[in-house]
Amino acid sequence: xxxxxxxxxxxxxxxxxxxxxxxxxxxxxxxxxxxxxxxxxxxxxxxxxxxxxxxxxxxxxxxxxxxxxxxxxxxxxxxxxxxxxxxxxxxxxxxxxxxxxxxxxxxxxxxxxxxxxxx
Amino acid sequence: xxxxxxxxxxxxxxxxxxxxxxxxxxxxxxxxxxxxxxxxxxxxxxxxxxxxxxxxxxxxxxxxxxxxxxxxxxxxxxxxxxxxxxxxxxxxxxxxxxxxxxxxxxxx
Numbered sequence: 410x411x412x413x414x415x416x417x418x419x420x421x422x423x424x425x426x427x428x429x430x431x432x433x434x435x436x437x438x439x440x441x442x443x444x445x446x447x448x449x450x451x452x453x454x455x456x457x458x459x460x461x462x463x464x465x466x467x468x469x470x471x472x473x474x475x476x477x478x479x480x481x482x483x484x485x486x487x488x489x490x491x492x493x494x495x496x497x498x499x500x501x502x503x504x505x506x507x508x509x510x511x512x513x514x515x516x517x518x519x520x521x522x523x524x525x526x527x528x
Numbered sequence: 529x530x531x532x533x534x535x536x537x538x539x540x541x542x543x544x545x546x547x548x549x550x551x552x553x554x555x556x557x558x559x560x561x562x563x564x565x566x567x568x569x570x571x572x573x574x575x576x577x578x579x580x581x582x583x584x585x586x587x588x589x590x591x592x593x594x595x596x597x598x599x600x601x602x603x604x605x606x607x608x609x610x611x612x613x614x615x616x617x618x619x620x621x622x623x624x625x626x627x628x629x630x631x632x633x634x635x636x
Contacts, residue, residue, distance in 0.1 A: 444625075446573075454565070454573060454616055456625035468623055471529070504572055512620045514563035514578035521572060 411435040411517040413505050418522030421495055425526070429490040431505030431519055439463065439483040442508035444515055445490050447501035447524075457503070458490060459512055468512070473499075495526045530555050530621045532628035540636040547604040549631045551617035556597045561620040564593060564602050567630075568613045576615075577602070609635075 417429040431443070445457040458469045458479035467479050478491040488505055502521040509516035531554040541547055551562075563578040575584040577593050590605040604611055612635050617628040 453630045454567075454618075454627040456618075456627065459625070468625075470624065509575070509578065513561060513618055513625060514575050514584075515565075515573075515618075516575055516584065518572040518574070 413517055413519035415505050415519045415522040418524045420525045422528050423526055425495050426493045429503055431488045433486045438486040442511045443488040444506045444508055446504045446506060449501040497526050500526045529624045530619055530626055532617050532619055532626055534628035534631045538632045540634050541607055542636045543607050543609055545607050547607055547633055549602040549615055551600045551628050553598045557619045557621055559596055562600055563618045565616045566613045
């Protein structure tokens, strides 16, 4: 059974940093690209970043480019999202998702981790 | 970036009726890079249909898609109580992924 478990969310002040983690199980991790998607409270879905199976290719949304960095550790079956220079508008539930076939669709999703940016 | 506009914003129907949800793109989108998701309150999104018309695992055949280019449609042939949710279309193009703003399907 595929499982994706996000962690690392919490309350952070504007301008601060946070690192999200997603631990995967139930599939051959390095065979699949991974993606982060976020959802602001009461709003729709927004793609954040994607990384290829070997970690060599990444794509970022313009809204986070230069502030967020996606990476992965295939030895630990984990994908990360390093978030710097956080803004109030980054407040959202952050989901990690397995990419069924590069670059979409997103087949399996985690339960999400909430990031709140507020002073 | 390609903007996806979904309509209507909210659709009120009764179980047993047919639902037609629209997704319009600001530029042409390859059907291979078009997907639909369902999200229920308090849950993560769930993949429904991807590519030209491939249903994800466990998705019943009352869900279907049609369209090409800039206009795509998700059809639910006969609504079941569990189908009332928010539906999102998604596309990939020019190294970016975008979602539509969603259509809320509510019980009339």
